[in-house]
Amino acid sequence: MDGTKTEQVEGLVLRRIERGELSIGSRLPSERVLAERLGVSRVTVVRALENLRRDGVLETKRGSGTVVRPLDRLLDPVAPVSTVTAGDQPVLDLRFATTAAPHDVAEAAVQIIEDGLPQAMGGDGPPPGGSQELRVALAERLTQEGVPTEPSQLTLTVGAAAGLNAALAGLDLGPGVAITESPTYPAAFDLLRKHRLDVAGWPAGVWDTDQLAHLCRRHRPKVIYLQADNHNPTGLSLPADRRTAVVEIARRYGAALISDETMRPLWLASGKQAEPLSRYPRTVSVGSLSKTVWGGLRVGWVRTGKQLRRRINTAAQLSVASPSALDDLLAQAIIPKLDKVISRRRTRLRTNLNALETGLKSLDGVVWPTPTGGMTLWLELTETRARRVLEAAREQGLLLGAGDLFTPDATDRRHIRIPFTAPPATLRMVVARLGTAISQST
Template sequence: MTSRLVQQLGAHNVAGATAKALAEQVRALILDGRLTVGERLPSERALALELRRSRSTTTRVYDLLEADGYVSRLHGGGTRVTLPHTATSADGAPDESAIDLSIASMDSTPGLYDATVRSLPRLAAMRGTSGYSLRGLPELREAVAQLFTERGVPTDADEIMITSGALNAFNLVLATIGRRGERALVEQPTFPHALEALHRHGYRLLPTPVDVSGWDERHLTDTLLHERPHLAYLIPDFHNPTGATLSDVERSRIAATARSVGTQLIIDETTAELDIDRGWTPLPFSAFSPQIITVGSMSKIAWGGMRIGWIRADRSVMARLLATRPSFELGTALLEQCIAVELLQEMPALTAHVATRLHAGRDAVASALGSFETISMPQTSGGLSAWLDLGAPVSTALSLAARDHGLILPPGPRFSTGGVLERRLRIPITLPPERTAEAMDRLRLAWDDVMTGGTAAGAEMPRSAVI
């Protein structure tokens, strides 16, 4: 059985690599979270057998990682992932100069403060209650249900549950309907934390390709028909990270195929409202099948710090969700729910602000990339990011070089299931233009290092999540 380390490395990507190059690849996996702190790695002998390399080579790999603080080795206890101490500045304070491109999210909407003030009387009126809210506030569930209804899917408040963000919603769904050892169809690339959640719930993953031009619908439907996975996780609107959108015709066919083989579709609509200039609006996936489970969030249209998400599901699934939820939380914070009620009354203003910000961010990235001869930026009509083609399989090398210039940049394989997509790079379009310009200046320095084979001497930046 292939170890997780070799799955993440992708044996084809490290064939013939030196011990130093292998150590760099493992370090990249650790820094961007594909290998977790405390995780046990294969023994030197086992790794040598998997990679078909000599024992001395794998011993050297672990020696290099241990010397830099990325693994610890105990006699009889194996080799485990660690992180070196976080770099500090001259005055002993943490180095905060890095630009973090692993997070594709904007700062808060200008209306957040006023919405918070307006929400306080609503919150005060609930002081005499227990404060627990498994389903969510009725008025917030009504507002979310109205969003679905306005988009073409009549929805009742009883079909909505309010959660602490979309990822929390996804984990609650998996805790409720999940089956360890079953298969799950996932897009490749996709949202990394969704992959981690599926792994944690014991799923075996079946990737189906997505690119800036869209999905390989035949591959997706053939996988559903022949593999009959228990569930499929899809991001159909401004897909993260490619920005692609499924057409209504594709949604209809995929929903029908999934229904025919008994695959539960879980649709992530976190990015559905991030339209810049797509020029058309698809129906929600749930319009094509009543059994579809949809998760959504306020984090991209209002603020990531306001942890409000939701689940739309039929009443039978909702009953199971309500039975499962108390085992790990008793509801969502009331203040955030009260603020969300106010914000959802201003959806046109929210989405207009988001479109303006994303348009400026997209233009800033496109302008900066004009000086990169071999990197192409695809048409990006909305979403969080641009999914770049680097023209060569250098994504991990570029990510490592970027850290030496104070730029945290997840490589393409971070968004995959098995060490592929080395030609690809996700660049957020969510930063202010001036911050984007600074980040791209640092990317240019890293790019020059990779292209010339040089390295910059710099302190390690801390590992961060990819959003």
């Protein structure tokens, strides 16, 4: 390993904490025991622990020893732990914008074991479409966020993709054409095509409403599926002054409008966020707790009118697409903590994004728009093709998503998606390896 003996010990302790091997509040072995286990002097251990105490990672209490403090980055690590090769070289797999669970999930799990689980074990779990209790909690949450919602408007699913699938099943629009942003969330293409809809792309980030109207005149789409807020993969948002026009164009051409608002809570820009498309009447919206809380919490929803909800309940096989009893209870316990979780996550993501952009400024041949939010940055390579760079990056132990995966016709050759869920130190490694890959490819 690089660095002094003291820095090596600091790094070992930090890695054990960030991997969850040392949990918040857990007690470290004594300085003597640590020195023996690590094969270093006790003086080295003392210095390393003192540095970690100064950084706020550890604290020592008389009679209790040295324990791990509840730092924000430990309460919400955002990024899952990277895999490590035999040579202790981390493989940086950023192909998926996934999130680790914040510490609040563990607290909520303890709460449901004590409170909700014993009673739930007496039945078969929540009904198809989710429990009344969770739908009430989510409806109250959406109403607080400015989208008046009744529990009867919500159908609960195992995630946003399942929500989109349920909405399309209830609408039963195919065969025909769907318009969606290009690039966009890749699973959306598969779902739209599964429901007999050919996909036409509307350039994301540009969001030219005249072009949208032209596409509608040409294709007469059955549905328009958009991520207007903190869009995946660009991280951009549909400008506020174009939202009414988008809704009016959808109505003029008789297209159902589906708004995916999974990323909406992760607003990172300094200005005021635009009102969601779900505020407009007859807009179908889908959402999820996967990005705001944890990818392992399988709770999403569809917000619709009551008539469409009945059709969804009939058509979407919700008995296999609804949250489990444990997910339902865990979501109920998490929702009261959601403001705190989201605030902390925004802070971490802003810090990560700043580190990523600072690093990218040192590279030649790349440009990008600064995201308004979300978890991903859309990097354009101006001098070489993405696939060539990604092949070189793989040799460096860096895995990223190519732009052609995010376009309906798979024609993008210049873009790479970079999630900024990893901490700044990891993102600096990402930039260094990417820079090497670009230089090898041009």
